[in-house]
Amino acid sequence: xxxxxxxxxxxxxxxxxxxxxxxxxxxxxxxxxxxxxxxxxxxxxxxxxxxxxxxxxxxxxxxxxxxxxxxxxxxxxxxxxxxxxxxxxxxxxxxxxxxxxxxxxxxxxxxxxxxxxxxxxxxxxxxxxxxxxxxxxxxxxxxxxxxxxxxxxxxxxxxxxxxxxxxxxxxxxxxxxxxxxxxxxxxxxxxxxxxxxxxxxxxxxxxxxxxxxxxxxxxxxxxxxxxxxxxxxxxxxxxxxxxxxxxxxxxxxxxxxxxxxxxxxxxxxxxxxxxxxxxxxxxxxxxxxxxxxxxxxxxxxxxxxxxxxxxxxxxxxxxxxxxxxxxxxxxxxxxxxxxxxxxxxxxxxxxxxxxxxxxxxxxxxxxxxxxxxxxxxxxxxx
Numbered sequence: 144x145x146x147x148x149x150x151x152x153x154x155x156x157x158x159x160x161x162x163x164x165x166x167x168x169x170x171x172x173x174x175x176x177x178x179x180x181x182x183x184x185x186x187x188x189x190x191x192x193x194x195x196x197x198x199x200x201x202x203x204x205x206x207x208x209x210x211x212x213x214x215x216x217x218x219x220x221x222x223x224x225x226x227x228x229x230x231x232x233x234x235x236x237x238x239x240x241x242x243x244x245x246x247x248x249x250x251x252x253x254x255x256x257x258x259x260x261x262x263x264x265x266x267x268x269x270x271x272x273x274x275x276x277x278x279x280x281x282x283x284x285x286x287x288x289x290x291x292x293x294x295x296x297x298x299x300x301x302x303x304x305x306x307x308x309x310x311x312x313x314x315x316x317x318x319x320x321x322x323x324x325x326x327x328x329x330x331x332x333x334x335x336x337x338x339x340x341x342x343x344x345x346x347x348x349x350x351x352x353x354x355x356x357x358x359x360x361x362x363x364x365x366x367x368x369x370x371x372x373x374x375x376x377x378x379x380x381x382x383x384x385x386x387x388x389x390x391x392x393x394x395x396x397x398x399x400x401x402x403x404x405x406x407x408x409x410x411x412x413x414x415x416x417x418x419x420x421x422x423x424x425x426x427x428x429x430x431x432x433x434x435x436x437x438x439x440x441x442x443x444x445x446x447x448x449x450x451x452x453x454x455x456x457x458x459x460x461x462x463x464x465x466x467x468x469x470x471x472x473x474x475x476x477x478x479x480x481x482x483x484x485x486x487x488x489x490x491x492x493x494x495x496x497x498x499x500x501x502x503x504x505x506x507x508x509x510x511x512x513x514x515x516x517x518x519x520x521x522x523x524x525x
Contacts, residue, residue, distance in 0.1 A: 150469050157389075201325075201330060239483070262275045
């Protein structure tokens with residue numbers, strides 16, 4: 144059976160170079176980084192070199208990079224400490240954020256009484272920055288804004304610089320989940336008024352179980368996990384040296400090959416969209432995913448013309464044909480609930496139809512796109 148992996152927004156295939164580097168570290172550098180002997184110092188050196196690589200890539204200080212288990216932990220660390228330790232009383236977000244943010248905010252409201260406000264979205268799911276400014280201007284309470292740079296389900300791009308400037312104007316803290324953008328876009332954080340970001344290595348061909356938080360220096364943020372003094376006291380626990388080195392290698396390769404791979408993946412996305420428009424003309428593109436200026440080049444989200452009854456078998460049929468994609472984010476694939484992202488702005492009629500996310504990488508081909516569209520068309524026309 145042919146196999147096609149079009150679910151790269153959920154996770155990506157690890158580059159061979161990353162696997163090789165990680166294997167080398169696991170074989171040769173097995174000391175505890177907190178130990179003072181030569182074995183420990185060797186491990187510690189690799190971690191600090193990785194930190195410098197990440198910091199240089201984002202044009203920030205190495206001390207502002209804290210390694211975590213991934214984006215979810217980074218989001219939790221930032222949001223919880225902002226309320227618990229920085230005195231944040233209001234958080235402005237959107238209804239299309241990742242659940243790592245939304246569920247954390249729900250808990251903060253429940254435990255601390257934090258006021259959670261939602262910025263308006265238009266019918267394409269775009270954040271209304273004018274409404275954001277109105278919300279920022281409405282209170283002098285200490286406020287944090289949490290808005291993702293690239294939406295993980297529909298691919299909408301936030302104007303992160305303009306958002307940061309608005310936050311700065313009103314003395315609000317700005318947190319952005321950049322899990323879908325780091326490794327795919329160049330971000331100079333020294334030129335963007337963002338205080339905190341969250342990143343996961345497995346979104347840019349690195350290992351699972353490792354990521355980092357960017358925490359602007361002198362922010363006052365405090366740890367979420369207590370124990371040892373690892374990660375400058377921000378995150379206790381013996382570091383997974385091989386994972387951190389894997390993250391470093393994946394990030395270096397992502398940016399060394401960025402322009403070439405971006406051009407390739409963009410052309411693949413364009414080809415896929417053109418095929419869908421030709422073969423399934425009633426298909427609709429959710430959000431701004433068919434707008435190459437306002438959405439990421441790595442994914443599309445398409446609403447397909449079929450009944451709810453038939454839609455129940457859609458993912459099963461695709462899986463039978465070896466096709467991997469998603470009806471929403473991977474984090475909610477085990478849920479019977481519809482996408483909270485699409486529910487925030489799609490019409491009732493379109494919500495009754497199935498929507499699928501196809502997300503692409505350097506390992507995909509046009510032949511795979513042709514195969515997927517053929518299988519979709521045959522199923523729709525049955």
